[in-house]
Amino acid sequence: MMAKEYIIKFDHIEIPYVFEVDMDVEKNVDKERGAMGTLQQFFLAGGAKRVWSFTTRPLPYSKAEGIEEHLYANGYEVDFWYDLLQEEGEGDVTIPVVVELDDFSRAEYPDRDTGEWRDDYIEMAFTVEEK
Numbered sequence: 001m002m003a004k005e006y007i008i009k010f011d012h013i014e015i016p017y018v019f020e021v022d023m024d025v026e027k028n029v030d031k032e033r034g035a036m037g038t039l040q041q042f043f044l045a046g047g048a049k050r051v052w053s054f055t056t057r058p059l060p061y062s063k064a065e066g067i068e069e070h071l072y073a074n075g076y077e078v079d080f081w082y083d084l085l086q087e088e089g090e091g092d093v094t095i096p097v098v099v100e101l102d103d104f105s106r107a108e109y110p111d112r113d114t115g116e117w118r119d120d121y122i123e124m125a126f127t128v129e130e131k
Contacts, residue, residue: 008054009081010099013070015124017057021084024051026129049130052082053102058109058121067124071099080128100127 006018026049059067071078079094103125111118 005057006054007083009094010067010071010078011074013067015054015056015067015126016063017059018054019057020053020055022053024053025049026051051130052126052128054126054128055103056124058107058123061120061122064104064122064124068101068104071101076100077131096131097128098131100129101125102127 004019005016006021008015008018076099078097078099080097080099081092081094085093085095101124103123105123106119107121107123108117108119109121110116
């Protein structure tokens with residue numbers, strides 16, 4: 001049985017075969033020790049930001065290249081849509097994000113249509129940080 005595949009989009013481009021998702025909250029705080037040695041935290045402007053990490057199953061090179069070119073053309077700043085945001089009650093919204101392409105590596109994988117093994121597939125991994 002295969003793991004659930006998620007749907008994410010950068011602008012209007014759907015990123016297929018996303019199967020690994022991690023979400024974290026990054027706090028924008030300044031920490032310092034007071035005169036008595038107590039730790040003090042000051043929340044800076046912007047507050048907390050969500051950070052997601054996504055990994056795809058291998059994609060055909062042409063699809064992966066199109067995604068990478070779109071990110072590059074937009075300075076890796078895009079609008080982000082994620083199907084679980086709807087399930088979590090946020091509705092059908094997009095979030096302005098900065099995307100980091102963590103992995104863009106070749107993988108040998110059977111073609112989804114013919115079943116033949118091909119070496120022109122790409123595994124992609126992204127880190128997506130809310131602006």
